[in-house]
Amino acid sequence: MLLFDVNVLINAHQPNTRDFDRYRAWFQTVVDGPAQFGMSELVCCSFVRIVTTIQIYSVPAPIDWAVGIVKDLLAQENCHRIRPGTRHFEIFADLCVRTPVRGKDVTDAYLAALAIESGCQWVTDDRGFGRFPGLRWRQPLD
Numbered sequence: 001m002l003l004f005d006v007n008v009l010i011n012a013h014q015p016n017t018r019d020f021d022r023y024r025a026w027f028q029t030v031v032d033g034p035a036q037f038g039m040s041e042l043v044c045c046s047f048v049r050i051v052t053t054i055q056i057y058s059v060p061a062p063i064d065w066a067v068g069i070v071k072d073l074l075a076q077e078n079c080h081r082i083r084p085g086t087r088h089f090e091i092f093a094d095l096c097v098r099t100p101v102r103g104k105d106v107t108d109a110y111l112a113a114l115a116i117e118s119g120c121q122w123v124t125d126d127r128g129f130g131r132f133p134g135l136r137w138r139q140p141l142d
Contacts, residue, residue, distance in 0.1 A: 001035070001036045001038050001080065001118075001119070001120045001121070002037045002038065002120065002123050003037070003038040003039070003040065003114070003115050003118065003120035003121065003122055003123065004038075004040075004043060004123050004124075005122065005123060005125070005126060005129075006046040006050065007125045007126060008023070008027065008123055008124060008125065008140050009027075009043065009047045009069075009073075010047065010051060011023040011125065011140075012026070012027035013047075013051070013069055014051060014057075014061075016057075022141055023140065023141070026140050027140070031073065031076055031078075031079075033078070034078065036078050036079075037076075037078060037079055037080070038079070038080050038081070038082035039073055039074060039079055039080070039082065041081060041083065042107075042110070042111065042114075043111070044070040044073075044074070047066065047070060048063070048066040048067055048070060051066050052066050082114060082115075082120060084114060085117050087117050088114065088117050089113075091113040091116050091117050091134075092110050092113035095109040095112055095113055095116075095132050095133075096109045098133060099131055105128070108126070108132075109132065112129060112132040112135045115135060115136070115137070116132075116134050116135055120136075121136045121137065121138060122135055122137040122138075123137070123138055123139070123140050124140075125139055125140065127139075
């Protein structure tokens with residue numbers, strides 16, 4: 001099952017992003033297809049936070065639009081909410097220490113642990129996720 005990073009959601013929903021048309025087509029193929037996909041509520045929250053931030057976008061997205069995107073994704077029959085389980089913190093802590101990460105990269109370790117624990121393949125444009133041992137990941141347009 002694929003589990004999306006926030007950059008994938010942004011690239012598929014913000015028309016001013018690089019390769020928007022390709023991202024949108026790829027993303028819709030996954031979401032509208034028969035295969036199951038996962039969504040992390042942390043990623044959903046990050047999407048809403050980022051696309052509505054005026055420091056990032058000169059014209060930020062309306063909050064109702066951003067929340068609506070997330071609600072529509074979570075309502076898909078083939079969408080599964082991926083949440084931390086009983087092993088998550090141990091996997092997360094191990095990734096933090098082994099990698100080692102600091103600051104903003106701690107969230108990446110959290111998300112990598114979520115994908116590892118759930119058995120999902122992490123889909124991201126951030127090649128930095130390759131540093132996490134045991135994480136299966138890919139870039140969306142590859």
